Amino acid sequence: MVKRRIKIFDTSLRDGEQSPRCKLNIKRKIEIAKKLEELGVDVIEAGFPISSPLDFNSVQEISKSISNTTICALSRALKKDIEIAANSLKFAKNPRIHTGIGTSNCHIRYKFNSNKDKIMDLAINAVKYAKKFVEDVEFYAEDAGRTENDFLAKICENVIKYGATVINIADTTGFCLPENYGKKIRFLKENVKGIDKISLSTHCHNDLGLATANSLYGIINGAQQVECTINGIGERAGNTSLEEIVMIIKKNNYLNLFSNINTKFLSYISKLVSNHTGIKIQPHKAIVGLNAFSHSSGIHQDGVIKKKETYEIIDPIEIGLNKSSIILTSKSGRAALNYRYKKLGYNLSKNSLDKIYSIFIEYADKKNEINNKELRIIIEKACLNNKTLNL
Structure with missing residues (x-):
């Protein structure tokens, strides 16, 4: 047809x-x-x-x-x-x-x-x-x-x-x-x-x-x-x-x-x-809002990391964006945290990730979002607390 x-x-x-x-x-x-x-x-x-x-x-x-x-x-x-x-x-x-x-x-x-x-x-x-x-x-x-x-x-x-x-x-x-x-x-x-x-x-x-x-x-x-x-x-x-x-x-x-x-x-x-x-775009505006391709829930982040289509029906490239965003918050899980550390060049063992995650949650509970600078501070703190941390 x-x-x-x-x-x-x-x-x-x-x-x-x-x-x-x-x-x-x-x-x-x-x-x-x-x-x-x-x-x-x-x-x-x-x-x-x-x-x-x-x-x-x-x-x-x-x-x-x-x-x-x-x-x-x-x-x-x-x-x-x-x-x-x-x-x-x-x-x-x-x-x-x-x-x-x-x-x-x-x-x-x-x-x-x-x-x-x-x-x-x-x-x-x-x-x-x-x-x-x-x-x-x-x-x-x-x-x-x-x-x-x-x-x-x-x-x-x-x-x-x-x-x-x-x-x-x-x-x-x-x-x-x-x-x-x-x-x-x-x-x-x-x-x-x-x-x-x-x-x-x-x-x-x-x-x-x-x-x-x-x-x-x-x-x-x-x-x-x-x-x-x-x-x-x-x-x-x-x-x-x-x-x-x-x-x-x-x-x-x-x-x-x-x-x-x-x-x-x-x-x-x-x-x-x-x-x-001068009319701002609502963050949750469909297609073009700041949050339209952003993920902060641990369950959603895990799904998107494994396969984008689990929670994204539109590829960001289709509307002129480079990629979607994994936003680290207190709702994020280990998969998202590990994903972001890999982007920064860190390969964490399971034990290391568990230890870092507990510190991460302490930070995340006090902030709306954890940025890359704070991720490096968290990993330094984890290393100071445990010098045998396997990175």
């Missing part, structure tokens, strides 16, 4: 930059954009041009700097927004306008003080107008996660009729459960006329910690594009994490999916985005 390609739409420079206390200048945005192109993303959402002169200029300068990747600019379903987005993309080799509107009852009533008929007209007119400027028009149904499926299907059918090439089914509030989000995508695939002519895209937020899971269920049920960010940065609790969804696709062959991402760049670009945005 032929594998199905999933396109990766990175919105780190737009939705990601909307993270509280995150601000990027144009130079850093261009640097990140160039690395995203090297990474192999299919689409870079470079900004929301009408929001500020900086965003407009950023989209324009990124458009000049990128050769192959599609450059996307966000707009609301307003003519002025669309005109400015189009103008910001005039140097892009592959431009896309991303326009849309809220479709849930909550948004229609409270955000727009409107009704479904008027929202439908706005959606259609936005796509028709954007189509005057670019061929590639993506429509976003904001808060689609809480939108009634029948109304969502009608909007999708109409925007397809007027030229949408991609439709973003946004779980804007992170409300959906994976099964329900997957069913929503499947409903649209089975009930919207012309759906086979366009791509469905997932855009999931992480308010309940389900962004990656929802995106996964979306593509399993027929979505062809995932909108995501490096390190999962974004509004509130963030967006689908690019590195997570990409590695899920790569490591689970039974999904029969693939992306064009060069995963060996993941570690590098994760650190780059963290440094430039």
Whole structure:
């Protein structure tokens, strides 16, 4: 069975930059954009041009700097927004306008003080107008996660009729459960006329910690594009994490999916985005966190030393790291201690290891981690206590 390609739409420079206390200048945005192109993303959402002169200029300068990747600019379903987005993309080799509107009852009533008929007209007119400027028009149904499926299907059918090439089914509030989000995508695939002519895209937020899971269920049920960010940065609790969804696709062959991402760049670009945005990466963050390939439990360390696959389903080399780490703590066992001493050039007998281990535990109980300098101190102390120690 032929594998199905999933396109990766990175919105780190737009939705990601909307993270509280995150601000990027144009130079850093261009640097990140160039690395995203090297990474192999299919689409870079470079900004929301009408929001500020900086965003407009950023989209324009990124458009000049990128050769192959599609450059996307966000707009609301307003003519002025669309005109400015189009103008910001005039140097892009592959431009896309991303326009849309809220479709849930909550948004229609409270955000727009409107009704479904008027929202439908706005959606259609936005796509028709954007189509005057670019061929590639993506429509976003904001808060689609809480939108009634029948109304969502009608909007999708109409925007397809007027030229949408991609439709973003946004779980804007992170409300959906994976099964329900997957069913929503499947409903649209089975009930919207012309759906086979366009791509469905997932855009999931992480308010309940389900962004990656929802995106996964979306593509399993027929979505062809995932909108995501490096390190999962974004509004509130963030967006689908690019590195997570990409590695899920790569490591689970039974999904029969693939992306064009060069995963060996993941570690590098994760650190780059963290440094430039000032948003630290949680140590336990999947794939790119400091602890993702670190082992401190004696049972785990023993298993990894014997065969990495016992506790590592990803080879660190796959994401651009040299190796995993054996961290010595009070939870570590003799196998890990012996392993680290071998790295320092010591070959310990069983008796020697037993004696050193008891001293090691005394040290480890007082510290978070034992480093190489302290390992040498421990071995010196063991030698002083027993001059016949067989090393």
